[in-house]
Amino acid sequence: MPNQSQTPETTQTLTADESLQQEIAKLIVVAVNLDTLPAEIEPDAPLFNDGLGLDSIDILEISLVLSKQYGIQLRSDSSDNVNIFRSLRNLAQHVADHRTK
Amino acid sequence: MTAETRFPLIAQQPLEAVLAYRNGRAITVKCFLTDAYKVAATLSAKQYILNTCQDRYHFAVGFAATLITGGISLMPSSLTAETLNTLQVLAPGYINLGDEEIDKTSASKQNTCDPTTLKIPTIKGEQVVAWVFTSGSTGTPVPHSKAWGSLVKNVRIEAQRLGLSDGRRHTIIGTVPSQHMYGFESTILVALQSGSAFATGRPFYPADIRNAIAAVPQPRLLVTTPYHLHSLLSSGIDVAEIDLVVSATAPLSKKLGEETETRLHTRLLEIYGCTETGQLATRHPTQTAEWQLFDGVQLTMDNGQITASGGHLDQPVTISDRLEITHNGRFLLHGRAADMVNIAGKRSSFSYLNHQLAAVPGVEDGTFFMPKEEREGKITRLIAFVVAPTLNAPTLTQALRNRIDPVFLPRPIIFIDALPRNKTGKLPHTALTALAKTYVPQS
Numbered sequence: 001m002p003n004q005s006q007t008p009e010t011t012q013t014l015t016a017d018e019s020l021q022q023e024i025a026k027l028i029v030v031a032v033n034l035d036t037l038p039a040e041i042e043p044d045a046p047l048f049n050d051g052l053g054l055d056s057i058d059i060l061e062i063s064l065v066l067s068k069q070y071g072i073q074l075r076s077d078s079s080d081n082v083n084i085f086r087s088l089r090n091l092a093q094h095v096a097d098h099r100t101k
Numbered sequence: 102m103t104a105e106t107r108f109p110l111i112a113q114q115p116l117e118a119v120l121a122y123r124n125g126r127a128i129t130v131k132c133f134l135t136d137a138y139k140v141a142a143t144l145s146a147k148q149y150i151l152n153t154c155q156d157r158y159h160f161a162v163g164f165a166a167t168l169i170t171g172g173i174s175l176m177p178s179s180l181t182a183e184t185l186n187t188l189q190v191l192a193p194g195y196i197n198l199g200d201e202e203i204d205k206t207s208a209s210k211q212n213t214c215d216p217t218t219l220k221i222p223t224i225k226g227e228q229v230v231a232w233v234f235t236s237g238s239t240g241t242p243v244p245h246s247k248a249w250g251s252l253v254k255n256v257r258i259e260a261q262r263l264g265l266s267d268g269r270r271h272t273i274i275g276t277v278p279s280q281h282m283y284g285f286e287s288t289i290l291v292a293l294q295s296g297s298a299f300a301t302g303r304p305f306y307p308a309d310i311r312n313a314i315a316a317v318p319q320p321r322l323l324v325t326t327p328y329h330l331h332s333l334l335s336s337g338i339d340v341a342e343i344d345l346v347v348s349a350t351a352p353l354s355k356k357l358g359e360e361t362e363t364r365l366h367t368r369l370l371e372i373y374g375c376t377e378t379g380q381l382a383t384r385h386p387t388q389t390a391e392w393q394l395f396d397g398v399q400l401t402m403d404n405g406q407i408t409a410s411g412g413h414l415d416q417p418v419t420i421s422d423r424l425e426i427t428h429n430g431r432f433l434l435h436g437r438a439a440d441m442v443n444i445a446g447k448r449s450s451f452s453y454l455n456h457q458l459a460a461v462p463g464v465e466d467g468t469f470f471m472p473k474e475e476r477e478g479k480i481t482r483l484i485a486f487v488v489a490p491t492l493n494a495p496t497l498t499q500a501l502r503n504r505i506d507p508v509f510l511p512r513p514i515i516f517i518d519a520l521p522r523n524k525t526g527k528l529p530h531t532a533l534t535a536l537a538k539t540y541v542p543q544s
Contacts, residue, residue, distance in 0.1 A: 073308045
């Protein structure tokens with residue numbers, strides 16, 4: 001469902017995907033105390049190591065926040081675990097597919 | 102004990118006993134020995150071996166194989182390029198032994214364990230079997246020699262303290278790596294010496310921990326750190342019965358201890374120790390703040406300096422932590438050594454980290470700083486104040502990535518014109534705290 005969102009510079013119509021991405025970006029920034037602004041996180045940039053520079057502690061922290069917010073329980077033996085954290089877009093897609101809240 | 106005293110690799114276990122649970126399969130002592138001897142056959146005598154196995158069973162096999170061939174297992178705290186350079190110097194010609202190599206020779210996978218009765222190897226007490234590294238104050242990792250006898254004596258006492266010698270076969274599940282002193286002693290060595298089994302995984306997410314616990318028989322022991330414990334409890338996940346939770350590497354609040362015991366219907370014991378000394382003491386934090394020293398270990402105070410000696414220790418070791426000796430064999434821990442930094446169970450020192458920072462080309466001056474801890478369970482990251490006009494955060498971070506464990510990477514890096522050094526060149530803690538408040542308001 002399209003969403004209306006206004007920034008000072010432009011008027012943007014966000015898709016549900018983009019809206020969820022931004023929501024998650026905000027959760028990440030707060031959860032791991034990042035210096036970056038949520039809007040600065042590019043949807044396809046790597047989250048782990050390069051790019052955003054997250055490490056395994058951050059992943060654990062984020063997974064807790066995601067489970068509280070969306071009811072998702074991450075597991076290391078799930079086959080697409082590497083892909084899930086490959087980018088914000090992937091993460092948001094995973095949340096969209098598996099959220100229970 | 103004479104110099105010739107030997108200790109077996111495995112004690113209190115018949116050959117048919119289960120030593121490890123791996124991906125739903127039980128691996129017997131016999132199979133473990135078969136694997137160990139097979140891997141040993143591929144090694145030359147007395148080599149330096151860097152055991153990088155992530156699988157706990159593989160690590161144990163690799164360690165045993167190294168032991169059998171008279172080699173030394175290298176256990177650095179991280180595998181940065183810098184560390185590997187140091188290993189080349191200190192342990193020339195070392196070889197890598199990883200999951201792939203061990204997996205290839207594994208008999209237990211193919212169910213071809215040696216049908217004949219294998220002898221459990223015995224090793225001389227004074228044989229050095231491992232070098233475990235700490236971050237030295239001069240910026241180079243420092244190896245600490247571990248003799249077999251000392252390790253065995255240490256974990257046998259640990260086994261008593263943790264109730265592993267009560268006649269029941271326990272299974273140990275650990276969230277900590279095998280390569281660090283705590284995991285090495287408390288998930289592998291203690292199992293080998295006390296008739297217990299261990300689970301081979303290293304569960305990460307709360308759901309992983311729940312699954313790992315449920316996959317092995319009772320009674321069960323969870324060997325973990327305050328951080329993982331907090332994460333497990335925060336998730337609200339239901340966990341099957343655990344006999345005992347063991348925590349170490351960082352202080353655990355009474356509150357977290359009580360929550361653990363109540364919600365998991367279990368007992369929680371803490372272990373105090375370090376790479377230099379191995380494990381020194383235990384306490385039951387919900388009952389008392391006092392630590393109880395391991396049998397035979399003594400603390401002596403001389404001119405404000407505390408030394409630990411006796412018991413499993415081969416020689417006296419200086420303790421830099423702030424301990425208050427209360428009475429016979431007990432003490433209070435007031436704080437870790439000022440130079441020490443511990444993040445999510447990984448230990449380093451400020452002098453080591455600062456050396457690494459200063460060595461980065463383009464860095465004119467710099468220091469790491471630990472802001473006040475925000476709240477329990479939330480990992481506080483180091484920040485860094487840096488004078489480096491030609492660098493920016495991404496380039497400096499990348500340079501540091503080659504030198505220090507990622508968990509210590511500063512976040513944020515604050516570039517400034519000059520550090521607030523005083524007349525003697527020192528950086529007063531108050532000045533750094535004030536600086537932190539200005540640049541990082543939430544610290």
